[in-house]
Amino acid sequence: MLAPCRVYNELTMNKQIQILYFFIITCILSCSNENKQLTANINMYSNTWDEVLNNGKLDLINDEHFDTNVTLLMSPENIVGIENVKDFYANYLNGFSDIEFSIVDIFGQGDKMVKHWHFKGKHTGEFFGIPATGKSVDIDGVTLIGMKNDKIALEQDFMDNMDFMQQLGILSNPDNVVVINTLYNAFAAGDIPSVLKLLDANVVWNEAEGNIYAKGNPYLGPDAVLNVVFTPIGKDYDYFNLENIELHEMYENQVLASLRYKGKLKKNGAHIDAQVAHLWTLKNNKIIGFQQYVDTKQLADANKK
Incomplete structure (x- = not known):
């Protein structure tokens, strides 16, 4: 039991x-x-x-x-x-x-x-x-x-x-100004390859109408910019400087730069001191468009001397 x-x-x-x-x-x-x-x-x-x-x-x-x-x-x-x-x-x-x-x-x-x-x-x-x-x-x-x-x-x-x-397109990428500032610094140092790296493969480049380098507007791609704009400037000028650069962020991924060109022509020793504006358009930290505005009469007169 x-x-x-x-x-x-x-x-x-x-x-x-x-x-x-x-x-x-x-x-x-x-x-x-x-x-x-x-x-x-x-x-x-x-x-x-x-x-x-x-x-x-x-x-x-x-x-x-x-x-x-x-x-x-x-x-x-x-x-x-x-x-x-x-x-x-x-x-x-x-x-x-x-x-x-x-x-x-x-x-x-x-x-x-x-x-x-x-x-x-x-x-x-x-x-x-x-x-x-x-x-x-x-x-x-x-x-x-x-x-x-x-x-x-x-x-x-x-x-x-x-x-x-x-x-x-309501707001712009805040990095745009950095990209353009980097480009101007590279140009000032004579580092053209670094300038070209910032250009999109299909960049559309327009020189101001009336500028001697505007004959083939628009220039498409970095090679065209190098061959028709940068290389001729290097051959034509003893020095060509960009000064007093101010950058202004715009809408639709654009940056407006106000500045001056100061340079000396090789062929006649004429000096330029011209007021300029550059309008840059960017996408994904690359430059896809450029439009130059400049006192083309001053540039033309300097070339006639």
């Missing part, structure tokens, strides 16, 4: 095992349900934004897919409510054509999700009051997402807004 204590211990142990089994099964079922819900949320979310942005179905921003108080976290003021969110994204659909929106990756836990997205489009319409620029944009970003009762309740986007504005 089993001792009472032993019987009690065995019963207690069996009870504990049953509780443990119940706990494990509950956790498995709970995790399974959570995973199913997360999968459903991801599918609904992904399909909704695919239809809205790629197919222009703005009316899918409704109370079937979005919480009544859906909120876009923004600075300086959040956007709250389905109609306001719809108005916000209407700017993208009206402002861009050839839209390609894709979710690169999306994952989450519970009611919280994170997506990595990619957006491409051409700015052909008004975008938050900005007139069409005709520029194409190609931008990546990340969004933090909050779900509530199987609906989209919260979004917060993170993206490089400066890069976005630069691609639109």
